[in-house]
Amino acid sequence: LAARPMANVPASIQSSVLAVLREVREAGVGKITRTTLFKLVYLLDCLHAETHQGQIASGAGWYFHSFGPFAVDLADGIDVLAGRGMVQSASGEFGDKEFSLYWLGEYPLGPALSEIGLSGGAASRFSTMVRKYSKDLSKLLDHVYFDTLPMKGATPGKRIDFSALAEQATFQAHRHAHVTGQAKHFRLMELSDRLTKKFSAGV
Numbered sequence: 755l756a757a758r759p760m761a762n763v764p765a766s767i768q769s770s771v772l773a774v775l776r777e778v779r780e781a782g783v784g785k786i787t788r789t790t791l792f793k794l795v796y797l798l799d800c801l802h803a804e805t806h807q808g809q810i811a812s813g814a815g816w817y818f819h820s821f822g823p824f825a826v827d828l829a830d831g832i833d834v835l836a837g838r839g840m841v842q843s844a845s846g847e848f849g850d851k852e853f854s855l856y857w858l859g860e861y862p863l864g865p866a867l868s869e870i871g872l873s874g875g876a877a878s879r880f881s882t883m884v885r886k887y888s889k890d891l892s893k894l895l896d897h898v899y900f901d902t903l904p905m906k907g908a909t910p911g912k913r914i915d916f917s918a919l920a921e922q923a924t925f926q927a928h929r930h931a932h933v934t935g936q937a938k939h940f941r942l943m944e945l946s947d948r949l950t951k952k953f954s955a956g957v
Contacts, residue, residue, distance in 0.1 A: 767831040768840075769865050770795050770812035775841060775857060776864030777881060783888040785844070785855040790888060791832065793898045796823045797883055798867075800902050800919060801876040808917035811870045816916075818908040822899055832856070 774794045778786055786794070799810035810816075814825035836843040842859045845852060858864055867877035887894035899905055903922060904914045 763831040763834050764813055764827070766811065766813035767828055768835060769870050770798060770814075771828075771832060771835060771841065772858065772862060772864035773811075773867055773870050774798055774884075777867065777884050778888060779858045779864075781881065781884045781888070783884065785857045786888055787891065788832070788854045788856065790891060790894060791856050792824070792828065793822070793894050794884065794888070795828060796898060797902070798870075798872075798880060799916065800904065801880055802871055803904075803916040803919040804922070805873055805876065806871060806920070808915075808920040810916050811872075816904075816914040818905075818910045818912055818914055820910070822895065823905065823908075823914055 771791070774791065775786075778784075778794070795812055795814070796816065799812050799814070799816070802811035803809060812825075812828060814828040814831075816823050816825045816828075818824075832841065835841040836856065839859075840862060842857045843854055845854045847853070867880060868874070872880065883897075887897060903918050904916050907918065908914050
């Protein structure tokens, strides 16, 4: 099927696709399939939603397609970016199936993950995902379908809701900071008490 004409790619979709492909290149992965690119943009959106009140980086209209998360505007955007040469692409056949590969050339460089709103921790997690899943589609699909919160509550044919990620991140951050902060506080008090006693004994 021919791609529907799309005069302008939304800036959020363009920056997200380029940021993913930049991370893929920096990880030394090389070319990735169209399916892998789609799922990595989805994972990028999940991480972004955790710290942006459920708002995703790409702004794509994700819905639960028969094979998981899919967005028509993202598909069109990728085709336009490839057609303009901003994203490098190649097509081929394997058996009776056609496939497309995507990668980033020398220009444009693509934005860094921090430039599209990912925190240092989230960017590190995404880099790990890229290295872990880019060349293992089976593991990538399993992670997307079974390990991401938006897919757990998704209904086939309906839009995917990322808002639950904001609530999960808030709960985890609060719980983690409380336990760790308290433990450190008591540890410092203990060390201070021991130093005081040693100093008193020496005097």
